[in-house]
Amino acid sequence: MASMWNKMKNTGSKAKLQGECALLDRELKARKMQFGVDLYRLLREQEKKSMVGGLIGGGSSRNSKLAAPPPGSFRGRIKDQWEIVRKDVVDMEERQEALRLEKTHEEVRRERGMPAVSAKERWQHAGQAVASRGKETKLMAQIALIDRDIQKRKELWGTQVYADAVAAIQNKDNKGLGIKSGVKNAVRGGLLKIDEQEQKIQHCVELAAREIGTMERSKATRISEIDALEEDGAISFRNNKNRTEI
Numbered sequence: 001m002a003s004m005w006n007k008m009k010n011t012g013s014k015a016k017l018q019g020e021c022a023l024l025d026r027e028l029k030a031r032k033m034q035f036g037v038d039l040y041r042l043l044r045e046q047e048k049k050s051m052v053g054g055l056i057g058g059g060s061s062r063n064s065k066l067a068a069p070p071p072g073s074f075r076g077r078i079k080d081q082w083e084i085v086r087k088d089v090v091d092m093e094e095r096q097e098a099l100r101l102e103k104t105h106e107e108v109r110r111e112r113g114m115p116a117v118s119a120k121e122r123w124q125h126a127g128q129a130v131a132s133r134g135k136e137t138k139l140m141a142q143i144a145l146i147d148r149d150i151q152k153r154k155e156l157w158g159t160q161v162y163a164d165a166v167a168a169i170q171n172k173d174n175k176g177l178g179i180k181s182g183v184k185n186a187v188r189g190g191l192l193k194i195d196e197q198e199q200k201i202q203h204c205v206e207l208a209a210r211e212i213g214t215m216e217r218s219k220a221t222r223i224s225e226i227d228a229l230e231e232d233g234a235i236s237f238r239n240n241k242n243r244t245e246i
Contacts, residue, residue: 010229017222017229020140024219029159035208036158037151041163042091042204043082046197074201077168078161085157089150096146103139106132117133166209169202 008211050070069076 006232010232014184014226015228017226021219021222023228024222025214028215028219029213031208031215032159032162033155034158035162035165035204036156036160037154038208039161040085040154040157040203042197042201046195046201047073047086049197052167070195070198073195073198074165074168074205081157081164084160085153088153092146092153096150098144099139099143099146100189103136103143106136111229157173162212163204167243169205169209181234188227 070080075082110129
């Protein structure tokens with residue numbers, strides 16, 4: 001009877017721990033996704049400041065020349081991953097900007113329409129206004145969809161780049177390639193001034209690493225507890241089997 005009670009207790013404890021592990025998995029994924037959004041914003045801000053001549057013609061980076069990442073910078077050490085996600089996001093932003101411009105033109109055309117004089121013209125104008133507002137609503141929906149796609153792309157990038165981002169910070173003392181040492185070396189060579197944005201980027205990565213590390217350790221503890229319960233159950237089963245055979 002005691003053995004049966006212990007088995008039921010272990011099963012309940014395991015189910016609870018497994019549920020907590022599943023919840024931690026969701027929290028880990030969500031934190032990495034948020035990390036992608038935060039890191040993208042900081043890197044894009046830093047990059048825009050370094051564009052030669054600034055942004056031209058309303059903000060498209062297609063019309064601006066990107067300066068090379070500063071020596072020893074974080075952006076320089078995840079260059080390949082960064083260029084892929086930036087291109088994807090900028091492509092979507094430009095499609096979105098084209099839709100916004102089309103929406104603005106539609107609004108202007110509707111407002112500048114010739115005044116209706118006859119009843120027929122009033123009916124025509126009413127029909128055109130309905131069609132125009134319908135088109136505008138469709139454009140707004142398309143803009144919102146691209147907004148969601150941009151967010152999802154940044155979040156996906158967070159899950160993909162997290163390990164490399166943490167490694168880039170942790171390797172800062174390796175052959176002087178890290179953010180702090182790299183920046184110091186560049187300053188000594190007169191190549192750049194210490195970038196406040198670089199410090200924000202490092203803080204973003206370190207904060208994510210601390211929070212994600214805490215969650216990973218919490219999950220590892222629960223997995224160890226599950227393993228212990230399974231081992232305890234296996235021992236109880238063997239003991240019961242031996243007693244039965246005797």
